[in-house]
Amino acid sequence: MTLALFAAFAALLVGCSLMVILHRNPVASALFLVLAFCSLAGLYLLLHAEFVAMVQVIVYAGAIMVLFLFVIMYLNLRHDVEQGIAVAVRRGAGWILGILLLAETVAFFKGRWAEGPVSAPDLAPVAGNTQAIGQVLYTRYLFPFEITSVLLLVAMVGAVVIAKGRGPGLHPAAPAADAAADAKAAAPDHAGGEA
């Protein structure tokens, strides 16, 4: 039963992940990503990690992907309009390289599969896995936890800095023409840089 469910969720996850990159419509890609997150939550459930499963749905499927969709809808990216020989060549090369890499990985992993890691150290028995996560988070992983909070703060400040409008505290921008001239001046150099 568990194995069957695992296979189902895993297949769903892989299928959805593939669709995310293969589908031409960005909204559909985003939706497949949501579905992938939900199947991942299913896998967590099978591991008896109910808390992680629910948080996965709340945070990724419920919050982050909605904002993704929000942005996609705002930009109105209906269809992928990339065309032309250069794109086709690039895409073809991507496929070939990807398949080569896959074959290589398969050959590499074949026969020499892992013997299994050392078992994770036993945690003190606690009532449920929510409590277990809480205990570990605030004792053993306290340091990374606090660092993560600083990280999120920096991300927030960074987003505000990048996005905030030109309020009174900000000074008049360099004229747009100036910026365009700069870009033009930089252009030949770019070409040199790619060499």
Next chain:
Amino acid sequence: MAAFWHDPNVRMVFWALVKILVILQAMLGVVSYMIYAERKIAGHMQARVGPNRVGPLGLFQPIADVAKLFFKEEFIPDGANKVIFHIAPMLAVIPALIVFSVVPFGPQDALRVTDLNVGLLLFLAMSSIGVYAIVLGGWSSNNKYALLGGLRSSAQMISYELPMGLSCIPVILLAGSLSLVEIVRMQEHWWFVATPFGLLAFAIFMITALAETNRAPFDLPEAEAELVAGFHTEYSSMKFGLFFLGEFANVISISCIAVTLFLGGWNGPWLPDAFKFVWFFLKLAALLFFFIWVRWTYPRLRYDQLMNLGWKVLLPLALANVLVTAIVVWWRAQG
């Protein structure tokens, strides 16, 4: 066959399915009669009578409504994204119904589908999934009013999900559990709403519940005056019906959760254990009345007011409330 029946797994699955079926039907019944109640109450609030033609006191009105919706012509606009256009209404209903699976209607096992140890999180997860219905419905219609409604709703629901989640945390702190059954058990003697922080959390929860269900005064995604019904402008027939159903199912499921978290669930005086569920439904009815009452009392908020309320009032309040509750719980644990 008999051996098959005695397999405990099979029996568990069977009974779970029966309970799901019963609760689903009961809830759908409640939904349809809530629509009736809404029209009736609205009528009385506006000094009208409300529906009174179909059946005695208009009691069969919901059946007539559903029949009408079924027989209406279904219309799919040109340029709509067909698949997503079909999925969106389903997404409006399903998450709301899933929430019922963890609601304990009474103290007996028979009165709930399951007691999940992260039941509260399941509710939050489902309410966050519910946004997709509106966003996708609005986007796939290929209509600018619908799109605007969808965009508004994604901003609104994300903004109000945070204070809603935070307003649940005092309850978790007080009860020490994420299981809804456990939370109700902890309120046997004293409902959480009767503590100062519980009261504040309850107030925040109810305000955010109004916003999460897109009910007035937070019904900006469908503001008929400016957006021509917003995200479901292009929906007709039973697809529109599903959105309608979803909204009311959401109201009911969120009220069930509010009763469970703050109003002591099935707990109440006098009644024997077997009939405790009556208390649950009485409280639920009171909250549903509250929803209808608010809708016909307050005008719609402006978009900037909505965002200000969510981010600058409710979120800091809910955060402060969590902090105070945590200190109190810690202090009490110290003895």
Next chain:
Amino acid sequence: MMPFTMPSLIAVDWWALGAVIALSVGAMLLLVLEFVPAPPASNRGAFVTLLALLAAAGSVLEVRDARRSLFDGMFLHDGFTVFFTVLFCVIGAVAVLQSWDYVKRTRINHGEYYALLLSSTLGMVLMAASNDLITIFLGLELMSLALYVLVGFRRTRLDSSEAAMKYFLLGAFASGFLLYGIALLYGATGTTNLAKVAMFLADSPMIGNPMLIVGGLLLLVGFGFKVAAVPFHMWTPDAYEGAPTTVTGYMSAGAKAAGFAALLRVLLVAFPPLMSEWRPILSWIAALTMTVGNVTALLQTNVKRMLAYSSIAHAGYLLVAVVAGGLDGGSAALFYLAVYSFMNLGAFGVLALLGRGAEERVTIKDLAGLGFRSPMLGLAMTVFMLSLGGVPPTSGFMGKVYLFSVAVKAGLIPLVIVGVLNSVVSVFYYLRVTVAMYMQEPGAEPVEIAWAPSAAIAVVITLALTLWWGVQAQDLLTTAQRSILGLL
């Protein structure tokens, strides 16, 4: 009420953790200070930042001889940590001195600038001090996120936003590689702690485990991106060119040193058993990095871009030291990092002085005649260029001599030949700057020099260190050797 066990405060050596505390508190203080309005010419942010950096460096120096393992071995305080913490704090301080006037001149004087500077310094400190893959990743992300924003800080300029965008997209991609590598390593070894990984590998038949090797390779990709090694260097020229010049200097020194600090710790602590696997890979990367960096730098006319390619080339030299490994290789890398940081910071500091207001005059043509118009500045730039090229009597020369001699001792003759050839090539483009400064007439509109006391101090500091280590390298060398000792 459920049974409730109070978490007890973990016994911590607060001095050892002082740098982390000082830097994070400083960053938050700067953000809170934003509530108090300040005139546009205020120096408040720079002051607070300097104080925080000073406190951080002072605190780790207070217990510089101690060896502490905090938080279950996630955070190690040892000689290595002290060396890099002090290095990052001094780099940060020099960057603050350079920015002092620059941010006002280019009108980006916001509190967030310094807050982000401090947070990225914090990230660097964490990368150097972490003994656990999780915290290394968090430190790296903290540093990178702050840098992405700093690169795009001149929001009104197109090239700055473009640089931030490119840096961010590629950086996020690289972080993904790194994280995937960490996940695979965890799967293969059951731990993320570097010491435990080493212990696990030491008595295990799993050396050939594909999961382990793929994880290690992905880890190398992630670090390769951060230190700008070829073929993961594509972002460097654009990011360096678009960023505010002071930020470019800061990230070229700090981010590179932090990337190498983490790489050294991972390779020297966790993966000595796998040396035969990563050595050839890194050798190839080193050779490629040196060659591509130097050859491409030859073609540049924008000095910032040229220095970007030069920094790629220097990553190649540093990789040679890493490949050499062991006590000698490690100390050569540390020595070279310290030396490189200050000569590079100095060069960017001089560039930051050029131009009026927000204009940027950093092409070779703009430098024409600078040697006569401002002899001091010309002299400083010449010294930095000679040092970057590895010409005696500068610190760059000592660094290269030591690095290549270590590599020869480790038997990496082909790599050393590639490296020396590249050094010769590199002298050509570094000298081009000097030639322009002394032998060409300035153009129609000579570039204005925006002197400011703080920037002058920064130039003097970097110049003094570059010259001092060029003639008196022994102190730094012994410090580097002592610092690396704790790792092995």
